[in-house]
Amino acid sequence: MRIVAVCGMGIGTSVLLKMNIEKALDELGVDGVVDAADITAAKGVAQGADLVVTSEELLSQLESLPVDVVAVKNFMDLAEITDTLDEYV
Protein backbone atom coordinates (compact mmCIF):
# COMPACT_ATOMS: atom_id res chain seq x y z
CA MET A 1 0.00 0.00 0.00
CA ARG A 2 1.06 3.59 -0.48
CA ILE A 3 1.01 5.95 2.52
CA VAL A 4 1.79 9.67 2.71
CA ALA A 5 3.01 11.22 5.98
CA VAL A 6 2.04 14.90 6.05
CA CYS A 7 3.31 17.76 8.22
CA GLY A 8 3.51 21.51 7.84
CA MET A 9 6.94 21.75 6.27
CA GLY A 10 7.79 18.28 4.94
CA ILE A 11 11.26 18.14 6.50
CA GLY A 12 10.82 17.47 10.21
CA THR A 13 7.82 15.83 11.76
CA SER A 14 6.66 14.08 8.59
CA VAL A 15 10.14 12.58 8.18
CA LEU A 16 10.03 11.15 11.72
CA LEU A 17 6.48 9.95 11.09
CA LYS A 18 7.50 8.29 7.80
CA MET A 19 10.29 6.38 9.60
CA ASN A 20 7.90 5.10 12.25
CA ILE A 21 5.17 4.19 9.72
CA GLU A 22 7.79 2.09 7.89
CA LYS A 23 8.63 0.33 11.18
CA ALA A 24 4.92 -0.21 11.89
CA LEU A 25 4.33 -1.69 8.41
CA ASP A 26 7.25 -4.08 9.03
CA GLU A 27 5.65 -5.11 12.30
CA LEU A 28 2.30 -5.70 10.56
CA GLY A 29 4.04 -7.63 7.78
CA VAL A 30 2.66 -5.29 5.13
CA ASP A 31 4.58 -4.16 2.04
CA GLY A 32 4.26 -0.44 1.61
CA VAL A 33 5.79 2.71 0.24
CA VAL A 34 5.78 5.77 2.50
CA ASP A 35 6.36 9.34 1.31
CA ALA A 36 6.76 12.49 3.41
CA ALA A 37 5.08 15.67 2.18
CA ASP A 38 4.27 19.16 3.40
CA ILE A 39 0.69 20.26 3.64
CA THR A 40 0.68 22.22 0.38
CA ALA A 41 2.27 19.37 -1.60
CA ALA A 42 0.03 16.81 0.10
CA LYS A 43 -2.92 17.30 -2.24
CA GLY A 44 -0.79 16.27 -5.23
CA VAL A 45 1.28 13.60 -3.50
CA ALA A 46 -1.83 11.97 -2.04
CA GLN A 47 -3.22 11.24 -5.52
CA GLY A 48 -3.36 7.46 -5.80
CA ALA A 49 -2.26 6.93 -2.20
CA ASP A 50 -4.17 4.53 0.04
CA LEU A 51 -3.82 6.49 3.25
CA VAL A 52 -2.66 9.88 4.55
CA VAL A 53 -1.29 10.06 8.11
CA THR A 54 -0.88 13.40 9.87
CA SER A 55 -1.23 15.18 13.23
CA GLU A 56 -4.50 16.20 14.88
CA GLU A 57 -3.78 19.89 14.23
CA LEU A 58 -3.55 19.38 10.45
CA LEU A 59 -6.34 16.83 10.10
CA SER A 60 -9.13 19.31 9.31
CA GLN A 61 -7.13 20.82 6.43
CA LEU A 62 -6.69 17.41 4.79
CA GLU A 63 -10.14 15.93 5.18
CA SER A 64 -11.17 17.11 1.72
CA LEU A 65 -8.65 14.73 0.12
CA PRO A 66 -10.22 11.82 -1.79
CA VAL A 67 -8.36 9.27 0.37
CA ASP A 68 -8.60 8.11 3.98
CA VAL A 69 -6.90 10.59 6.32
CA VAL A 70 -6.01 9.62 9.87
CA ALA A 71 -4.31 11.50 12.74
CA VAL A 72 -1.67 10.20 15.13
CA LYS A 73 -1.20 11.87 18.53
CA ASN A 74 2.28 10.63 19.48
CA PHE A 75 4.48 10.32 16.39
CA MET A 76 7.10 8.42 18.38
CA ASP A 77 4.73 5.78 19.78
CA LEU A 78 5.13 2.77 17.53
CA ALA A 79 2.24 0.96 19.23
CA GLU A 80 -0.19 3.83 18.51
CA ILE A 81 0.93 4.03 14.88
CA THR A 82 0.71 0.27 14.43
CA ASP A 83 -2.81 0.20 15.92
CA THR A 84 -3.89 3.10 13.69
CA LEU A 85 -2.53 1.50 10.52
CA ASP A 86 -3.95 -1.90 11.43
CA GLU A 87 -7.46 -0.60 10.71
CA TYR A 88 -6.51 0.28 7.14
CA VAL A 89 -4.11 -2.42 5.94
Added chain:
Amino acid sequence: MTALNDALGDIAVAATPADWRAAITLAGDGLVRGGCTTHEYTEQMIAAIEELGPYIVIAPGFALAHSRPSEAVLATGLSWVQLASPVEFGSANDPVDLVVGLAAKDHDGHIAVMSQLAGILASPEHMESLKAADSEARVREIITSIENGTT
Protein backbone atom coordinates in the same frame (compact mmCIF):
# COMPACT_ATOMS: atom_id res chain seq x y z
CA MET B 1 31.24 11.53 18.30
CA THR B 2 28.10 10.52 16.50
CA ALA B 3 26.27 12.05 13.53
CA LEU B 4 23.69 13.39 15.97
CA ASN B 5 26.34 14.91 18.24
CA ASP B 6 28.00 16.46 15.19
CA ALA B 7 24.71 17.96 14.00
CA LEU B 8 23.83 19.24 17.47
CA GLY B 9 25.42 22.67 17.62
CA ASP B 10 24.11 24.44 20.66
CA ILE B 11 22.77 22.75 23.78
CA ALA B 12 21.01 24.58 26.63
CA VAL B 13 19.81 22.94 29.83
CA ALA B 14 17.55 24.19 32.65
CA ALA B 15 16.07 26.97 30.51
CA THR B 16 13.11 28.92 31.89
CA PRO B 17 11.22 30.51 28.97
CA ALA B 18 8.03 32.37 29.85
CA ASP B 19 5.92 30.78 27.10
CA TRP B 20 6.09 28.72 23.90
CA ARG B 21 7.26 31.66 21.79
CA ALA B 22 10.18 32.22 24.17
CA ALA B 23 10.97 28.49 24.06
CA ILE B 24 11.06 28.48 20.25
CA THR B 25 13.19 31.65 20.34
CA LEU B 26 15.73 29.87 22.57
CA ALA B 27 15.88 27.00 20.05
CA GLY B 28 16.27 29.56 17.25
CA ASP B 29 19.04 31.38 19.15
CA GLY B 30 20.81 28.04 19.47
CA LEU B 31 20.59 27.47 15.70
CA VAL B 32 22.00 30.98 15.11
CA ARG B 33 24.87 30.37 17.57
CA GLY B 34 25.58 27.06 15.86
CA GLY B 35 25.93 28.86 12.52
CA CYS B 36 22.89 27.06 11.06
CA THR B 37 20.45 29.94 10.56
CA THR B 38 19.80 33.66 10.69
CA HIS B 39 17.33 35.16 13.18
CA GLU B 40 14.80 35.27 10.36
CA TYR B 41 14.48 31.48 10.64
CA THR B 42 13.38 31.88 14.29
CA GLU B 43 10.56 34.15 13.11
CA GLN B 44 9.61 31.57 10.46
CA MET B 45 9.42 28.81 13.08
CA ILE B 46 7.06 30.90 15.23
CA ALA B 47 4.97 31.91 12.20
CA ALA B 48 4.57 28.24 11.21
CA ILE B 49 3.00 27.46 14.59
CA GLU B 50 0.77 30.53 14.45
CA GLU B 51 -0.43 29.46 11.00
CA LEU B 52 -0.70 25.69 11.34
CA GLY B 53 -1.09 25.11 15.08
CA PRO B 54 1.23 23.32 17.53
CA TYR B 55 1.63 20.24 15.31
CA ILE B 56 5.40 20.28 16.01
CA VAL B 57 4.67 18.93 19.52
CA ILE B 58 4.85 15.39 18.18
CA ALA B 59 5.28 13.41 21.38
CA PRO B 60 4.50 13.97 25.07
CA GLY B 61 6.71 16.84 26.28
CA PHE B 62 8.64 17.13 23.01
CA ALA B 63 8.58 19.83 20.32
CA LEU B 64 10.55 19.69 17.07
CA ALA B 65 10.84 23.38 16.19
CA HIS B 66 11.49 23.93 12.48
CA SER B 67 10.50 25.71 9.32
CA ARG B 68 11.12 24.93 5.66
CA PRO B 69 14.47 25.16 3.82
CA SER B 70 15.02 28.85 2.90
CA GLU B 71 17.63 31.57 2.56
CA ALA B 72 17.51 31.87 6.35
CA VAL B 73 19.13 28.41 6.59
CA LEU B 74 22.93 28.57 6.34
CA ALA B 75 23.69 24.95 7.23
CA THR B 76 21.79 21.83 8.24
CA GLY B 77 21.86 21.28 11.98
CA LEU B 78 20.06 21.01 15.31
CA SER B 79 19.84 22.88 18.59
CA TRP B 80 18.69 21.48 21.93
CA VAL B 81 16.79 23.30 24.69
CA GLN B 82 15.82 21.43 27.83
CA LEU B 83 13.39 23.36 30.01
CA ALA B 84 13.44 23.53 33.81
CA SER B 85 9.93 25.00 33.65
CA PRO B 86 7.71 23.30 31.02
CA VAL B 87 5.56 25.47 28.71
CA GLU B 88 2.13 24.94 27.10
CA PHE B 89 1.78 24.95 23.31
CA GLY B 90 -1.94 24.19 23.26
CA SER B 91 -1.18 20.62 22.15
CA ALA B 92 -2.52 17.29 23.38
CA ASN B 93 1.14 16.48 24.14
CA ASP B 94 1.61 19.44 26.55
CA PRO B 95 3.46 20.44 28.68
CA VAL B 96 6.71 20.61 26.73
CA ASP B 97 10.06 20.29 28.50
CA LEU B 98 12.34 19.55 25.53
CA VAL B 99 12.56 21.61 22.33
CA VAL B 100 14.86 20.52 19.51
CA GLY B 101 15.38 23.10 16.77
CA LEU B 102 15.93 21.75 13.25
CA ALA B 103 17.28 23.61 10.22
CA ALA B 104 17.62 21.79 6.90
CA LYS B 105 19.25 23.06 3.71
CA ASP B 106 17.22 20.63 1.62
CA HIS B 107 14.84 17.70 1.98
CA ASP B 108 17.42 14.90 2.16
CA GLY B 109 20.66 16.00 3.86
CA HIS B 110 19.42 15.48 7.40
CA ILE B 111 17.79 12.06 7.09
CA ALA B 112 20.55 10.08 8.87
CA VAL B 113 20.48 12.49 11.81
CA MET B 114 16.67 12.35 11.95
CA SER B 115 16.84 8.58 12.02
CA GLN B 116 19.16 8.72 15.06
CA LEU B 117 16.93 11.28 16.73
CA ALA B 118 13.90 9.06 16.08
CA GLY B 119 15.64 6.14 17.73
CA ILE B 120 16.26 8.18 20.88
CA LEU B 121 12.79 9.76 20.98
CA ALA B 122 11.14 6.37 20.68
CA SER B 123 12.71 5.21 23.94
CA PRO B 124 11.09 6.54 27.14
CA GLU B 125 14.19 5.49 29.12
CA HIS B 126 16.53 7.49 26.89
CA MET B 127 14.23 10.50 26.98
CA GLU B 128 14.07 10.39 30.76
CA SER B 129 17.85 10.34 31.17
CA LEU B 130 18.32 13.11 28.57
CA LYS B 131 15.73 15.35 30.21
CA ALA B 132 17.48 14.83 33.57
CA ALA B 133 20.90 15.77 32.12
CA ASP B 134 22.21 18.88 33.88
CA SER B 135 24.93 20.00 31.44
CA GLU B 136 25.77 20.07 27.74
CA ALA B 137 28.58 17.59 28.36
CA ARG B 138 26.14 15.18 30.02
CA VAL B 139 23.66 15.43 27.11
CA ARG B 140 26.44 14.62 24.63
CA GLU B 141 27.73 11.78 26.81
CA ILE B 142 24.26 10.20 26.94
CA ILE B 143 23.74 10.56 23.17
CA THR B 144 27.15 8.98 22.53
CA SER B 145 26.45 6.07 24.85
CA ILE B 146 23.02 5.50 23.24
CA GLU B 147 24.59 5.45 19.79
CA ASN B 148 27.31 3.09 20.95
CA GLY B 149 24.68 0.82 22.42
CA THR B 150 26.15 1.02 25.91
CA THR B 151 23.03 2.48 27.53
